[in-house]
Amino acid sequence: MSTAHDVTRRQTIADYELLDDPPEADLQGLVQLAATICGVPTAVINIIDDRFQHQIAAVGFTAAVCSREDSMCAVVLEQPGRVIVSDARLDDRFSANPFVTGVIGNVRFYASSPLITPAGIAIGTLCIFDEEVGELSPEHAATLDILAHQVVDVLELRRVTRELQTSNHELEQFAGRISHDLRNPLMALSGFIELAADSPELADAPQASRALARAEAAADRMSTMISDLLDFARVGGEVPRVAAVDVEDVMAAVIDDLDTPLAQTGATIEVDAPAPVVADPTLLRGLLQNLVANAVKFSATTSDAPHIIVRVEPLPDGSRITVDDNGPGIPEPQREKVFGLMERGDQTDVAGLGIGLSTCRRIVEGHHGRIGIAESPAGGASVWVVLPHAA
Structure with missing residues (x-):
């Protein structure tokens, strides 16, 4: 009968x-x-369950399966530890073993x-x-x-790789469904914006025309981002379209997309990006948009108007x-915890699902980079990202 430990x-x-x-x-x-x-001439990896000993790799003989009752290793596995026996015939645990x-x-x-x-x-x-009596030095x-x-490291690597493959497959299926759900209303919205922009009544309303043009541009960027992020999910984090990207240009699009929350909170954005960054342009925009939107959202909970500074520092x-x-x-x-999916730290009173930073980490790791959080000179959060030149 199997014990709880056997199960x-x-x-x-x-x-x-x-x-x-x-x-x-x-x-x-x-x-x-x-x-x-x-x-020694023979070695084996034995996996022992509640009924059998499974030899999953062996040298010196052909791997096989035997009953747990016949296994020498099952005897010592009850109290796991290194075991060395010079002559098994003289050891009470093994002398009668087949x-x-x-x-x-x-x-x-x-x-x-x-x-x-x-x-x-x-x-x-x-x-x-060995079939000969022997010894084993301490070394x-x-x-x-x-x-x-x-051996355990190899087994863990196999397990984690398999789980990641399953996770990526599920992510691909989810991304496919959600992108379809997002694209339909987005296409409808783009169509309405285009019809409105072509309306003769707007000829004498330049401000409305500019607003519609910005809305149309934002819808186009969102459509591109949905497609590219779906591709990103499908390839499991690979970034096939890296290039030298001007962060100031990217931030101009980000600021335009975030126009409403910036206006509502009175937030100001300062950009200091003297050098380009090697990255996928669309994914970099998604990364910065998530980081800036997060910074604005959480900074707005304080009494001061949010002030966000985006800097680029060249590294060797x-x-x-x-x-x-x-x-x-x-x-x-909490600085590591908040990168988990659906995690928001202590800020549970702020709207959102807590997906932003998890997405950011996935994008950064897809570039073979690193991301972390420190304290900013202004006393708030400083999210840092290091991206290599060769992504």
Whole structure:
């Protein structure tokens, strides 16, 4: 009968999706390395659930499956730790084991190091053995532990990569649905704006004509941004259209798009961008628009009118962009948390879903850059972005 611990172990093993795949080259290489360094002919990675021992990579023999009752490693896995046995025939734990008695094998020297996941769950061992009595030096024993850690790292990398692929597929499907939902009303809006702009009654209303022209330009930019961000979601963060971008030009479009919230809050924007930035122009505009809109929204909660400063600082191998505001700032313990999806820190009284900074991080990481938050000279938040020249 399975215990709660066995159930947890089985679920963890299932998360790694190991048991139905052929041996992975990285795992096979680690097994070969363990055997070579420790000077033994045989080594194996054993994954042990509540019923079986699964040999997922092996050198010196053909990997197979045996019952947990026959497994030598299952005996030591109950209290995980490094185990070294010079002669298994003389060890009470193994002397009657079929791998020792000749029923399955004739193991004499045995050593293993547990495979412990980041959650602290032991799922198996990296095991070396020989049909001759042997010893393992302290240096080689430490190496066995290191290689066992490397095995878990490979398993974690497989798991995370698979989850990211699933996440990107789901994101692509979501982006496709939401872009369709956004494009339809946007196309209708653009059509109405175009009809209104062509109306003869506007000939004597230059102010209305200018407003409609700006609205039409904003609708066009939004349509382009929806298409490009959908492409961005599909490629999982790759940025295929990087170029040298003038941030002052980008900020002119951002300020135009944010005209209403800027006017409502009395916000002022200062731009100091003496050098171009290597980036995807549309994604850079989305990044800066999110950062500036966030800065305006949160700074407006204070008594002073928001004042936002966007700076570009050339670096030896890239560019640093900072967006400073004079708002309430973000406490240091929350500066990493707010980049999570649907996170807004302590500012729960401000409208919004908390997607902006998460989107910003995705855009920056798609450029192989970095993003973070510090305190601005004005006492508010300073969001910094470092983008490499070679994205």
